[in-house]
Amino acid sequence: MLVLDTATPAVTAALAEIHPSGHAVLAQRATVDGRAHGELLAPQIDELLAEAGVKPRDLAAVVAGVGPGPFTGLRVGLVTAASFTMALNIPAYGVGTLDALGLRTAGRALVATDARRREVYWAVYADGSPLTGPAVDKPADVAPRLAGFAVITAVGEGAAKYADVLGLPAGDLRYPDPSAIVELAAQRVRDGAPSEPLTPLYLRRPDAVEPSARKPALSASER
Amino acid sequence: MSTSEPLVLGIESSCDETGVGIVRGHTLLADALASSVDEHARFGGVVPEVASRAHLQALVPTLHRALDEAGVTLADIDAIAVTAGPGLAGALLVGVAGAKGLALATEKPIYGVNHLAAHVAVDTLEHGPLPAPAIALLVSGGHSSLLRVDDLTRGVTPLGATIDDAAGEAFDKVARLLGMPFPGGPPIDRAARDGDPLAITFPRGLTGPKDLVEHRFDFSFSGLKTAVARWVEARERAGEPVPVNDVAASFQHAVCDVLVRKAIDACRTQGIDTLVIGGGVAANSRLKAMAAERAAEYGITVRVPRPKLCTDNGAMVAALGSHLVAAGITPSKLDFAADSAMPLTLVGV
Ligand SMILES: [Zn+2]
Numbered sequence A: 001m002l003v004l005d006t007a008t009p010a011v012t013a014a015l016a017e018i019h020p021s022g023h024a025v026l027a028q029r030a031t032v033d034g035r036a037h038g039e040l041l042a043p044q045i046d047e048l049l050a051e052a053g054v055k056p057r058d059l060a061a062v063v064a065g066v067g068p069g070p071f072t073g074l075r076v077g078l079v080t081a082a083s084f085t086m087a088l089n090i091p092a093y094g095v096g097t098l099d100a101l102g103l104r105t106a107g108r109a110l111v112a113t114d115a116r117r118r119e120v121y122w123a124v125y126a127d128g129s130p131l132t133g134p135a136v137d138k139p140a141d142v143a144p145r146l147a148g149f150a151v152i153t154a155v156g157e158g159a160a161k162y163a164d165v166l167g168l169p170a171g172d173l174r175y176p177d178p179s180a181i182v183e184l185a186a187q188r189v190r191d192g193a194p195s196e197p198l199t200p201l202y203l204r205r206p207d208a209v210e211p212s213a214r215k216p217a218l219s220a221s222e223r
Numbered sequence B: 001m002s003t004s005e006p007l008v009l010g011i012e013s014s015c016d017e018t019g020v021g022i023v024r025g026h027t028l029l030a031d032a033l034a035s036s037v038d039e040h041a042r043f044g045g046v047v048p049e050v051a052s053r054a055h056l057q058a059l060v061p062t063l064h065r066a067l068d069e070a071g072v073t074l075a076d077i078d079a080i081a082v083t084a085g086p087g088l089a090g091a092l093l094v095g096v097a098g099a100k101g102l103a104l105a106t107e108k109p110i111y112g113v114n115h116l117a118a119h120v121a122v123d124t125l126e127h128g129p130l131p132a133p134a135i136a137l138l139v140s141g142g143h144s145s146l147l148r149v150d151d152l153t154r155g156v157t158p159l160g161a162t163i164d165d166a167a168g169e170a171f172d173k174v175a176r177l178l179g180m181p182f183p184g185g186p187p188i189d190r191a192a193r194d195g196d197p198l199a200i201t202f203p204r205g206l207t208g209p210k211d212l213v214e215h216r217f218d219f220s221f222s223g224l225k226t227a228v229a230r231w232v233e234a235r236e237r238a239g240e241p242v243p244v245n246d247v248a249a250s251f252q253h254a255v256c257d258v259l260v261r262k263a264i265d266a267c268r269t270q271g272i273d274t275l276v277i278g279g280g281v282a283a284n285s286r287l288k289a290m291a292a293e294r295a296a297e298y299g300i301t302v303r304v305p306r307p308k309l310c311t312d313n314g315a316m317v318a319a320l321g322s323h324l325v326a327a328g329i330t331p332s333k334l335d336f337a338a339d340s341a342m343p344l345t346l347v348g349v
Helices: A037-052 A071-088 A097-103 A139-149 A157-161 A178-191 B037-041 B048-070 B089-106 B115-121 B123-127 B167-177 B185-192 B222-237 B244-270 B285-297 B314-326
Strands: A002-005 A010-018 A023-032 A062-065 A092-095 A108-114 A120-126 A135-137 A153-155 B007-012 B017-024 B027-035 B079-085 B110-114 B134-139 B144-151 B155-161 B274-278 B301-303
Touching: A002 A037, A002 A071, A002 A178, A010 A037, A010 A178, A023 A037, A023 A178, A037 A071, A037 B089, A062 A071, A062 A178, A071 A092, A071 B048, A071 B089, A092 A097, A092 A178, A097 A108, A097 A120, A097 A178, A108 A139, A108 A157, A120 A139, A120 A157, A135 A139, B007 B048, B007 B089, B007 B115, B007 B314, B017 B048, B017 B314, B027 B048, B027 B314, B037 B048, B048 B089, B079 B089, B079 B115, B079 B314, B089 B110, B110 B115, B110 B314, B115 B123, B115 B134, B115 B144, B115 B155, B115 B274, B115 B314, B123 B301, B123 B314, B134 B244, B144 B244, B155 B244, B167 B185, B167 B222, B167 B244, B185 B244, B185 B285, B222 B244, B244 B274, B244 B285, B274 B285, B285 B301
Parallel strands: A002 A062, A062 A092, A108 A153, B007 B079, B079 B110, B134 B274, B274 B301
Antiparallel strands: A002 A010, A010 A023, A108 A120, A120 A135, B007 B017, B017 B027, B134 B144, B144 B155
């Protein structure tokens, strides 16, 4: 199966196999460049297929990180996943990007990725399972909300960038690991679960302002 | 694949229309479209993020509709073409990444193409091969360009463009001023039918003797829009009714007059007898009629595709892709970028 995540600056792609009792990542690529998802992703997939000696028509499923993440990059992964799903008539499964990061944490942990505009996408995990849903907030507003969770560690690029404000030591894990993404979808793949719509987690409304009343075209002296 | 009659699928997502077209050579087989125009209406213009979200949702359903309409499968397709630019960066990227995914999954060649050149190429689906050289006038909410086309597969030569608002943008702004909905082209065209185009003399941007030296083939519609606003406001302040139909007709006449005048001037100075008009504003009834009438005086043939092919669509992208395949042009590499400011000198990437 093809594994994709473009919800962080790490443009991530992998090929993985699902076994009855486990899974294996055959090949993977992650290039960190927050502005070039559209240029990097397709060549990476092409390289992975060549490296693993896999033909596209051999793929049995697509698993994609559905965010949250910066919109433009996030859509690159999701539309690529949708194209593969449609062209090969195979199922698609979505995985929360924060959940993939959270899966690799122990105890109470904060997962925070960079949402740009001085905000983070975040959620709290207990031994890898989510305790809260994903949200987007300023780091200074996240910090007080962590108190009740007894969070001890934090992972993700946002946690590293705002470690001071969050008041938590940031672990080394910055971006989602393909094997974690596979793990979160493995049971659905094994069960042959129905294909899912890959709905992006935007968590923000589009910036748009309705036009205000007409500005006068005549200058004051002309009125 | 048949290189003279290639089966090409084209994807367009540069603005608010998600288009998927399929052509075989110069024959149109399918032209499926999903538009987010209604979602932008209350903002009075296209909101990029709203458009990008809509493209992601619409792409696969639109692909299915196009394939059904053409009665072909993805496996039958010889090549995939996609608008690489110019346009809204985030919107373009959805189409480009989606097309790359399709090309990879189906192991087909991909062509990233220029949206403006595609507006010219689409006419071949209606009127057959384009005589070379030709002059093209492309007018829409996003572009106003005058081009010389010698060989569509090699590049086109820009002669002039708008220095401020696009022609379609002027229609949108004047429509809003007159209390008409977005997009403004169709309601103004309708209102103008019952108005007098000579009732009010609005300015013709960049047509003065000095402009004709420096900006001979360029356009400016910002002054015209302001002039209409001032005229309407003066009437309102005087407590007089605004003759909406006359304002619409006179404004439309001023826009069309400049567009046609400059396009015919380009044909005559370059000794070219074919004028192609494309883009959403080409659907304007006055523009077509005026161009045909004035071009006839100089023996110039005017080609305007039907309205559905003038506005943004996937068929135009497929049409240009078909030209590139037939000319044996090398496909694009998978790492090409969506280029919001793609120059006209580049037909493909
Ligand atoms: Zn256009």
